[in-house]
Amino acid sequence: MRDIYKYAIALAFVIAIFVFAIVSNQNAMFGGADVAGKEAIAKINPNYKPWFAPLWQPKPETESMLFALQAAIGALVIGYFIGFEHGRKAVREQSAQADSNEKGRHAALKSGQHSEDGGHVSAANKQEKVD
16 A cells, blocks of 8 residues: 555544544533643642642743744654655665666676676667677
């Protein structure tokens, strides 16, 4: 199976997961984990006091910008590794092609079917040399 089909199937699967999550939970509140954690702790122990406070609390705009930067860096890392694997596969294919060409050349040399310039001689060329 070609890689493009594998990627298409994987992408369709990921999209299906998102669609299923949204359709099956239409009345759900898709909030952040921070808020859910605070609410769960408040239900369990209403008198709970945090052990420490954050050293820096950025403005909401800055927080969104930092989150977007984190997502962009993650996308770059994933893209790098996908490109790296694609390049490695291309090099392997070129190496395999070169090896098969080299084996064919050696076989032709071994059987005596080679031209003066080192290339392979076809049956038609062989006939011309005989005439």
